[in-house]
Amino acid sequence: MLYPHKRPPAEDAPILSVTDLAVDHGADSASFSVRPGEVLGIGGMIGAGRTELIEGLMGLRPSQARSVVLNGKDILHRSVRTMMEAGLVYLTEDRKGKGLLLEEKLGPNLTLQALDAVNPGAVLDRREELSRLQKVVADYDIRVRSLRLEAGKLSGGNQQKLLLAKVMLADPSVVIIDEPTRGIDIGNKSQIYDFIDAMVRAGKACIVISSEMPELVGLADRVLVMRAGRFVAELRGAEINEENVVYAATVGGCEDVGEDEHDCSDRNNHTH
Numbered sequence: 001m002l003y004p005h006k007r008p009p010a011e012d013a014p015i016l017s018v019t020d021l022a023v024d025h026g027a028d029s030a031s032f033s034v035r036p037g038e039v040l041g042i043g044g045m046i047g048a049g050r051t052e053l054i055e056g057l058m059g060l061r062p063s064q065a066r067s068v069v070l071n072g073k074d075i076l077h078r079s080v081r082t083m084m085e086a087g088l089v090y091l092t093e094d095r096k097g098k099g100l101l102l103e104e105k106l107g108p109n110l111t112l113q114a115l116d117a118v119n120p121g122a123v124l125d126r127r128e129e130l131s132r133l134q135k136v137v138a139d140y141d142i143r144v145r146s147l148r149l150e151a152g153k154l155s156g157g158n159q160q161k162l163l164l165a166k167v168m169l170a171d172p173s174v175v176i177i178d179e180p181t182r183g184i185d186i187g188n189k190s191q192i193y194d195f196i197d198a199m200v201r202a203g204k205a206c207i208v209i210s211s212e213m214p215e216l217v218g219l220a221d222r223v224l225v226m227r228a229g230r231f232v233a234e235l236r237g238a239e240i241n242e243e244n245v246v247y248a249a250t251v252g253g254c255e256d257v258g259e260d261e262h263d264c265s266d267r268n269n270h271t272h
Contacts, residue, residue: 002186002189002190002193002218003193003218003219004193004194004196004197004219006221007037007201008221009035009036009037009038009200009221010035010036010037011035012035012036012037013035014033014034014035014069015034015035015036015070015071015173015174015205016033016034016068016069016070016088016173016174016205017032017033017067017068017069018030018031018032018033018057018065018067018068018069019031019065019066019067019068020065020066020067021053021056021057021063021064021065021068022056022063022064022065023049023052023053023055023056023057023061023062023063023229024056024061024062024063025052025061026049026052026053026055026056026061026063026229027049027052027053027056027063027226027229027230028229028230029230030053030226030229030230030231031231032224032231034174034205034206034207035205036173036200036203036204036205037200037201037203037204037205038200038205038206038221038222039196039200039205039206039207039208039219039220039221039222040205040206040207040208040220040221040222040223040224041207041208041209041210041216041219041220041222041223041224041240042054042207042208042209042210042223042224042225042226043210043213043216043223043224043225043226043245043248043249044225044226044227044249045227045249045250046211048226048227048228048229048249049226049228049229049230050178050209050226051093051178051209052229053226053229054090054176054178054207054209057176058080058083058088058090058176059077059078059079059080059083060080070086070087070088070173070174071086071087071173073086075088084167084170084172085170087170087171087172087173087174088172088173088174088176089167089168089170089172089174089175089176090167090176090178091160091163091164091167091175091176091177091178091180092178093178093179093182093209095156095159095160095163096152096159099159099163100151100152100159100162100163101151102150102151102152103150103151103152104150104151105147105148105149105150105151106133106137106142106144106147106148106149106150106151106154106162107126107129107130107133107147108129109151109162109166110129110132110133110136110162110165110166110169111129111132111133111166111169130147132169133147134147136162136165139165140161140162140164140165140191140195141161141191142154142158142161142162142165143155143158144158155185155188156183156184156185156188157181157184157185157187157188157189157191157192158188160180160181160184160188160192161188161191161192161195164177164192164195168199172204173204173205174204174205174206174207175199175204175205175206175207176206176207176209177196177206177207177208177209178209179209179210179211179212180192180196180208180210180215181193181210181212181215182211182212189215193218193219196208196219208220213242213245213246214242216245217240217241217242217245220240221236222234222235222236222240223235223236223240223245225245225248225249226249227248227249227250232248232249233248235248
């Protein structure tokens with residue numbers, strides 16, 4: 001089976017709550033939350049504002065919000081570094097342009113940014129860097145001919161696993177992954193899905209943005225659908241299927257999230 005078996009998340013308080021996030025040329029007054037052990041999917045058509053929403057949350061685009069609360073602490077208007085310190089990390093969809101230093105070797109790619117985030121100004125011993133790299137290569141099954149290889153010479157799947165390993169060094173509470181398996185072969189896709197599953201089983205939360213409909217449906221415990229910068233539907237359980245996601249993304253949605261509280265069950269009863 002390509003996708004891990006879903007388990008209901010614990011009925012805990014949200015680990016991350018975002019209220020009225022507005023992003024320039026992106027999102028309009030978006031509110032959402034995610035609980036420990038939950039995979040929250042964000043779906044929508046290209047141009048709906050999904051990536052812009054997350055970049056605004058991470059301080060990479062001009063934005064404003066009423067509140068952003070992580071682990072009970074308000075982290076509104078923090079830098080990417082302080083977001084990572086607080087436990088919120090983001091894997092960009094542009095792993096080659098923004099995620100990795102392609103001309104650098106694997107060791108610096110793994111440790112430099114993560115170390116700077118958790119311990120600014122620290123110097124990592126090269127032996128310690130090598131030790132961490134060896135462990136990560138084994139734990140994440142990164143296929144390399146040599147540990148001295150440049151990151152740009154890895155396959156797309158191995159680059160994504162290296163990027164995932166890098167952000168996990170900060171021991172985050174919430175991991176946001178934009179297009180987790182775009183351009184990746186089926187074997188590496190399955191491994192990345194297993195890493196996401198292990199992450200949430202350990203009590204972390206994961207937010208997945210994906211344009212691949214089977215991936216969104218197969219991974220997410222709950223799906224928020226965006227259209228024109230707004231969340232227009234929230235899907236749970238049996239409501240999470242490709243038809244409902246496409247319908248919400250193109251026509252408008254079964255629910256205006258945060259307004260009238262109703263779901264897609266009526267629509268499901270009238271299909272087929």
